[in-house]
Amino acid sequence: MYFDPIMQESIKKVEAAREANIRMDPRRMTAEEKDVLLKTYHPDYKTAEFTELKMGPNKGGKVPVELAELLQGNPRITPEQVDLTKPDYDVDVLIIGGGGAGASAAIEAHQNGANVMIVTKLRIGDANTMMAEGGIQAADKPGDSPAQHYLDAFGGGHFAAQKDLLYKLVNDAPEAIRWLSELGVEFDKAPDGTMITTHGGGTSRKRMHAAKDYSGAEIMRTLRDEVLNRQIPVVDFTSVIELIKDESGCCAGAVLQNMETKELLVAKAKTVIMATGGAGRLHYQGFPTSNHYGATADGLVLAYRAGARLLYPETLQYHPTGAAFPAQIYGALVTEKVRSVGAMLVNANGEVFMNPLETRDVSAASIIRECTDRGNGVPTPEGFGIWLDTPMIEIKNGTGTIEKRIPAMMRMFAKHGIDIRKEPILIYPTLHYQNGGLKITDDGQTDIENLYAAGEVVGGIHGRNRLMGNSLLDIIVFGRNAGRHASQKAKEVSVGQLTLDHLNAFNQERANAGITTDTLSPRLLPDYTRRRNTL
Amino acid sequence: MENLVTVYFFGKKYQVPESLTIMEAMEYAGYQLVRGCGCRNGFCGACATIYRIAGDRTLKTCLACSTKVEDNMYVATLPFFPLVKAVYDIEKVKPTEQIMMQLYPEIYACIGCNACTNACTQGLNVMQYIAYAQRGEYEKCAEESFDCVMCGVCSARCPAEISHPQVAMLARRLNGKYLAPHCDHLDERIAEINGGKYELLLEDLMGKPISEMQELYNNREIEK
Numbered sequence: 109m110y111f112d113p114i115m116q117e118s119i120k121k122v123e124a125a126r127e128a129n130i131r132m133d134p135r136r137m138t139a140e141e142k143d144v145l146l147k148t149y150h151p152d153y154k155t156a157e158f159t160e161l162k163m164g165p166n167k168g169g170k171v172p173v174e175l176a177e178l179l180q181g182n183p184r185i186t187p188e189q190v191d192l193t194k195p196d197y198d199v200d201v202l203i204i205g206g207g208g209a210g211a212s213a214a215i216e217a218h219q220n221g222a223n224v225m226i227v228t229k230l231r232i233g234d235a236n237t238m239m240a241e242g243g244i245q246a247a248d249k250p251g252d253s254p255a256q257h258y259l260d261a262f263g264g265g266h267f268a269a270q271k272d273l274l275y276k277l278v279n280d281a282p283e284a285i286r287w288l289s290e291l292g293v294e295f296d297k298a299p300d301g302t303m304i305t306t307h308g309g310g311t312s313r314k315r316m317h318a319a320k321d322y323s324g325a326e327i328m329r330t331l332r333d334e335v336l337n338r339q340i341p342v343v344d345f346t347s348v349i350e351l352i353k354d355e356s357g358c359c360a361g362a363v364l365q366n367m368e369t370k371e372l373l374v375a376k377a378k379t380v381i382m383a384t385g386g387a388g389r390l391h392y393q394g395f396p397t398s399n400h401y402g403a404t405a406d407g408l409v410l411a412y413r414a415g416a417r418l419l420y421p422e423t424l425q426y427h428p429t430g431a432a433f434p435a436q437i438y439g440a441l442v443t444e445k446v447r448s449v450g451a452m453l454v455n456a457n458g459e460v461f462m463n464p465l466e467t468r469d470v471s472a473a474s475i476i477r478e479c480t481d482r483g484n485g486v487p488t489p490e491g492f493g494i495w496l497d498t499p500m501i502e503i504k505n506g507t508g509t510i511e512k513r514i515p516a517m518m519r520m521f522a523k524h525g526i527d528i529r530k531e532p533i534l535i536y537p538t539l540h541y542q543n544g545g546l547k548i549t550d551d552g553q554t555d556i557e558n559l560y561a562a563g564e565v566v567g568g569i570h571g572r573n574r575l576m577g578n579s580l581l582d583i584i585v586f587g588r589n590a591g592r593h594a595s596q597k598a599k600e601v602s603v604g605q606l607t608l609d610h611l612n613a614f615n616q617e618r619a620n621a622g623i624t625t626d627t628l629s630p631r632l633l634p635d636y637t638r639r640r641n642t643l
Numbered sequence: 644m645e646n647l648v649t650v651y652f653f654g655k656k657y658q659v660p661e662s663l664t665i666m667e668a669m670e671y672a673g674y675q676l677v678r679g680c681g682c683r684n685g686f687c688g689a690c691a692t693i694y695r696i697a698g699d700r701t702l703k704t705c706l707a708c709s710t711k712v713e714d715n716m717y718v719a720t721l722p723f724f725p726l727v728k729a730v731y732d733i734e735k736v737k738p739t740e741q742i743m744m745q746l747y748p749e750i751y752a753c754i755g756c757n758a759c760t761n762a763c764t765q766g767l768n769v770m771q772y773i774a775y776a777q778r779g780e781y782e783k784c785a786e787e788s789f790d791c792v793m794c795g796v797c798s799a800r801c802p803a804e805i806s807h808p809q810v811a812m813l814a815r816r817l818n819g820k821y822l823a824p825h826c827d828h829l830d831e832r833i834a835e836i837n838g839g840k841y842e843l844l845l846e847d848l849m850g851k852p853i854s855e856m857q858e859l860y861n862n863r864e865i866e867k
Binding site: 248263289302400519639 | 689824
């Protein structure tokens, strides 16, 4: 139920226009229209929100101001504070991060006979993977092909993807789905075993596989169960605050910190896989986020400081449909699948103003335009919102569709007294995904020897914008890939003397660049407290 | 100024705005959360919480991230609960009744009190899915338990000491791997890929200039 009189008035218009709106098939925007729209309204084009890096491998490149602050931030330790001669852990493969990429990597490395350990600053599964709702892409149906998938992703990413990585993403996709199925992931299927697939924004074939709208949660909990079955050690509530190298410059471990006791620990490893995920909790440009609590770009910071290049760190994804109301779920993800199964975007006057399945960057920019220059947004306590007309779903597909296909969305709004089967919901773009990140080769290695990376921390797979369903896919494909290569490499690595010399070099370069901020990085967790007069 | 309500975190009194969730209210009060906070949106089960409203004898359960504060609410969080997780090899287990008897025999000690269902933060019929698990009806158990976030509140309330979320996890994996209908088109596509069917097509796309890719992309046919 909505109690705000302006919202109630607007809903009447949405309801009155619903029958006519359902029959519409709004045309797609032309390439030129999209280009102008993005440049005018997409947050990535707000130049004042970006700054040039003064140091490091990407010196001279632009990144969001909040990220620059951390990339050029002050390390939490000095080399003298850590005794590297008595490591607390000594493993073949150290995996940093307990999300989908880290868990996939751990399983494959373990399968390959390696002694593996996962370290994560929260719990295994506290990750954006757990919150991915809509689905995972794979071209596994007749009428579709990996080449078609490549074309959709390459175009949707503005022709900027690293081609060899995208090749691997689409070509290994069906195998990734089978691997998950064989681990016991319950994909939505017809009685004859055919996968139930839908469109996502920017797909030309229906290749979105799902597990209701708990797709990521279903994948993550299964991977976690498998990690636990294999008895792979998971050191939880422990963050990585610095990478360790050996005297030959190869990555050789990490300095860890217990998040509760603050104790410092040393992990020595033959190879390291960075799988720390994204950065939504940095709240670029003041946006709310759909990301989990720990998404603070730690992996970018740690690897950058050790000498790894970033690719496209200036491109972020704002998911077009974050919850705009009520305040308790402001910024929470409303899965794209809501549109895949039939809901349209409708403005305050009840008008359909765009095709609901444009790519995410285009959809987000279009919604921002509708709420700003066009003045067709619905006022909310936090700003403005656009209606996502969910009752259309059951008019099109029959009663019961919402409970069966998007139960998480139904529950999320029901907790706040809104029945999405009968009432539309208000949405506005929310900070969702880090398109860019660490540059890797197709075997998953970064610029630093023996430092691998997988998942959202990687840049280049998707170019400058990512399609729905290609992130759950990339954490599996590239997580497994990194796990296999890092464990194979570990067989031939002999670690030299451990050192934190790169920290001294970083501090020197920092001083030379005239950077004097005392911001500590990595950030580890956001601070939402309202404390006054604390020590 | 927004209306304030009185809440008690672990018995200590704080005044917080009434629009906040329990999690936001803890942060408002000054807690920097490390435990008990994960996705902040009802999917990860990190923030299981128990509360009672003063004057009401009912002990309620919820996720702190998705529940609004109420006046005179006494809150205790349950950021970790020691569930029993049986270790097994998914390749070796079979979806028979015996597997539950071996791995989670305590489910047969269920006394039917329904405390698990009453406690579920997701509103699931937990006792029912345990009944399905007892009978080896894993497909039904999987469906009934599908929305479980494994917060562990059910187990905290269970007199038979059952680890419901782990029982359901096993049932879902058995169902997904062994009982769900097999997908033939997936096997066929993987065989094609392994046979190299798409290599040339993909390499051809990778070799095209951007202008040609733009042409292909902008004019590609979109399946209805």
